[in-house]
Amino acid sequence: MKYQSTRNRETSITAAEAIALGLARDGGLFVPDTIPAIGPEDIERMLSMTYQERSVYIMGMFLEGFGKEELTHFAENAYSDKRFDDPRVAPTKKLNEDTFFLELWHGPTCAFKDMALQMLPYFLTASLDKTGETRQACILVATSGDTGKAALEGFCDVPRTKIMVFYPRDGVSDVQKLQMTTQAGGNVGVCSVHGNFDDAQAGVKDIFSDEELREKLSGAGYFLSSANSINWGRLLPQIVYYISSYCDLIGFGAVKNGDPINFCVPTGNFGDILAGYYAKRMGLPVSRLICASNKNDVLTEFINTGVYDRNRPFYTTISPSMDILVSSNLERLLFEVSGKDSGLVAGYMKKLNTEGRYEVTPEIRSQIQADFRCGCCDEDQTRATIGETFREHGYLIDTHTAVAYHVLKEYRRATGDTLPAVVVSTASPYKFCAAVMEAIGKNADADGLTLIDELAEATGVPAPAPLSGLRGREVRFSDCVEKEGMRNVVENFLIR
Numbered sequence: 235m236k237y238q239s240t241r242n243r244e245t246s247i248t249a250a251e252a253i254a255l256g257l258a259r260d261g262g263l264f265v266p267d268t269i270p271a272i273g274p275e276d277i278e279r280m281l282s283m284t285y286q287e288r289s290v291y292i293m294g295m296f297l298e299g300f301g302k303e304e305l306t307h308f309a310e311n312a313y314s315d316k317r318f319d320d321p322r323v324a325p326t327k328k329l330n331e332d333t334f335f336l337e338l339w340h341g342p343t344c345a346f347k348d349m350a351l352q353m354l355p356y357f358l359t360a361s362l363d364k365t366g367e368t369r370q371a372c373i374l375v376a377t378s379g380d381t382g383k384a385a386l387e388g389f390c391d392v393p394r395t396k397i398m399v400f401y402p403r404d405g406v407s408d409v410q411k412l413q414m415t416t417q418a419g420g421n422v423g424v425c426s427v428h429g430n431f432d433d434a435q436a437g438v439k440d441i442f443s444d445e446e447l448r449e450k451l452s453g454a455g456y457f458l459s460s461a462n463s464i465n466w467g468r469l470l471p472q473i474v475y476y477i478s479s480y481c482d483l484i485g486f487g488a489v490k491n492g493d494p495i496n497f498c499v500p501t502g503n504f505g506d507i508l509a510g511y512y513a514k515r516m517g518l519p520v521s522r523l524i525c526a527s528n529k530n531d532v533l534t535e536f537i538n539t540g541v542y543d544r545n546r547p548f549y550t551t552i553s554p555s556m557d558i559l560v561s562s563n564l565e566r567l568l569f570e571v572s573g574k575d576s577g578l579v580a581g582y583m584k585k586l587n588t589e590g591r592y593e594v595t596p597e598i599r600s601q602i603q604a605d606f607r608c609g610c611c612d613e614d615q616t617r618a619t620i621g622e623t624f625r626e627h628g629y630l631i632d633t634h635t636a637v638a639y640h641v642l643k644e645y646r647r648a649t650g651d652t653l654p655a656v657v658v659s660t661a662s663p664y665k666f667c668a669a670v671m672e673a674i675g676k677n678a679d680a681d682g683l684t685l686i687d688e689l690a691e692a693t694g695v696p697a698p699a700p701l702s703g704l705r706g707r708e709v710r711f712s713d714c715v716e717k718e719g720m721r722n723v724v725e726n727f728l729i730r
């Protein structure tokens with residue numbers, strides 16, 4: 235299997251090259267040129283496997299040039315019990331007869347990004363070897379919170395890599411900030427930026443396109459690389475948990491092997507739900523993929539009308555990881571549903587860049603509507619869903635997961651669809667304590683660390699160790715720069 239670019243289907247490179255490069259030179263994203271198939275016999279075989287074994291089984295289908303032994307080593311380390319606090323890694327929990335929650339936040343940073351960012355460093359370093367790259371990778375990340383910490387944990391002390399994370403000084407929660415500024419490791423750097431997430435992001439983009447700096451870094455033995463979800467190496471590990479969760483539902487007796495189910499996914503950059511789409515294309519019996527948005531409902535409009543329009547207000551919400559107007563991974567879906575029409579996709583992306591808007595053909599729209607449903611959820615509905623779910627079931631969910639659960643309930647009410655459904659649960663409620671405390675009717679007037687203790691006391695749900703352990707940890711990184719100063723920070727970090 236080779237990989238091609240969404241903007242040029244003639245590209246043909248290996249999996250290792252796609253992972254090492256991250257983004258295609260034409261600006262497109264890499265996708266596999268064929269989608270491997272799984273059937274009921276594969277599911278049957280996976281039923282008795284551990285999560286690590288399931289991940290080797292699935293990832294191996296996409297990674298020609300990587301051996302089974304090698305992938306087993308990756309999976310055992312990335313998803314070890316030193317990194318994940320649940321031996322099932324990504325457990326599916328049963329709420330009632332037809333509703334399940336796939337908990338993707340048992341990793342070291344308590345959000346679903348760990349599922350991919352614990353694996354990516356293994357993929358990347360192996361890909362450097364396979365492609366004969368001799369320089370060290372420097373991972374640059376601009377983060378609105380969850381990605382930065384997950385990337386720091388993933389790359390911490392990984393040989394032949396360094397990682398530098400920029401976050402907006404006033405744009406992350408207390409807990410998120412402490413998670414980053416206390417990060418351990420000899421190859422890590424963290425710096426805050428005056429301004430908002432867009433400033434940090436724009437600064438990183440400027441550094442990537444600074445030819446002079448690239449030359450200079452290359453001379454010192456470094457190249458710049460990205461850990462965000464455009465890299466195929468981040469998408470692939472996410473396909474596994476959809477298939478694994480289906481196996482778990484069979485285990486519960488909720489479905490028989492071959493019966494269809496729905497997934498409902500809280501969506502921002504469209505990476506998570508796109509992995510679900512690939513699982514469905516592989517043959518997993520998924521009826522609908524339900525795309526849940528918060529008040530930033532650009533994807534709801536797109537799936538309903540075929541018009542993608544980023545010219546709209548940007549809302550800051552209590553589910554900040556979904557506060558996004560441009561969902562990069564949608565490009566991969568457009569490529570797949572247009573019959574791999576890379577010219578058409580390149581045209582849409584160009585229009586998005588210049589006009590902030592494009593409209594897909596009616597054929598593409600109906601292709602998308604065949605697999606996807608969608609809905610959005612405002613702030614009050616998000617809080618109400620957390621409160622209700624806790625009161626009725628004693629089950630505590632975070633703000634992002636609540637968006638998805640609300641959208642699922644609305645979807646069921648509107649359509650009468652009674653298939654078993656899995657809500658993809660993307661963060662520990664303890665990552666968003668203030669909003670969760672308010673939602674269950676408690677006072678949230680305290681600093682982040684105090685709220686962790688108060689939430690545990692109010693609910694009886696224990697706080698994850700990586701978060702409760704933040705208290706008393708030494709702050710290692712306190713620098714704050716203007717956007718223009720970011721280049722210098724990177725240079726000093728790499729060339730001392």
Ligand SMILES: *Cc1c(COP(=O)(O)O)cnc(C)c1O
Pocket residue numbers: 345346347380381463500501502503504505506507555556634660661
């Ligand atoms: C990143 C993130 C999302 C959105 O996932 P995408 O792959 O960007 O769609 C949802 N919830 C949480 C908690 C996240 O960190």
